[in-house]
Amino acid sequence: MEKATIYQEIQKAKSENRKLLAILLDPDKVVLDTITDLVYKINQSPATHVFIGGSFVESTILDDLIVRIKQDCTLPIVLFPGHPSQISNHADGILFLSLLSGRNPDYLIEHQVKAAPILKRTNLEILSTGYILIESGSETAVERVSKTTPLDRDNLDLALATAQAGEMLGNKLIYLEAGSGAKQAVSLEMIEYVARNIDIPLIVGGGIVDLKGIQNAYQSGADLVVIGTAFEKDAHFFNSQIKI
Ligand code: 1GP
DSSP, rough: OOEEEEEEEHHHHHHHHOEEEEEOOOTTTTGGGGGHHHHHHHHHHHSEEEEEOOOOOOOOOHHHHHHHHHHHHOOEEEEEESSSTTTOOOEEEEEEEEEETOOIIIIIIHHHHHHHHHHSSSEEEEEEEEEEEOSSSSOOOOHHHOOOOOTTTTHHHHHHHHHHHHHTTTEEEEEEOOOOSSSSSOHHHHHHHHHHHSSSSSEEEOOOOSSHHHHHHHHHHHEEEOOOOHHHTTTTTTTTTTTO
């Protein structure tokens, strides 16, 4: 039997109400020498996916990093790029993002046009993702780099209309993003309102720092939660926490 795609696995998990967790690694912050230890901690954690990416594009270690992770880790590795230069054929898939909350054509379509011919030459599974940045208390890197304004965190209708437009455009996933290291995560009311009114799987990330935050996001309807900063600061993050 043919191996299920990353997307099929996500859909299956959603239909079975099995929640998913991605650990986000920023290639600019990972020290290659410590990768064995890092992978060990990922393997000990309840993570179901590894996302790789960041808003800045200084790293030249992307290929090496992924190869090293794959030596000891069987989780799907999904690129979460901030720029078309962050593509590696060593990964399994890529979140093909369109920043739907913003009105900067570069992040809506220009980067995607640049990336398409590069992606055509890879075996990466393309996961088209409507990416929605939500205001979170202070300016985040995504905001700075993309030069876009996030959506008002209290405007549930606008967030939903944006997510629904993304779904109607044929995106496979919607990602509600507060931004890495956000002061405030996306509100549970917004997660619930969006999750209840779209059919495609919902990813939520940014500013989630503890197990309670993860569980609350799941209970509100998130299908996949992304944890970056909390794991980056403390790779034992999940050790003291019960299994998800
Ligand atoms: C950022 O949603 C991810 O794009 C993760 O955010 O670093 O705040 O966990 P944190």
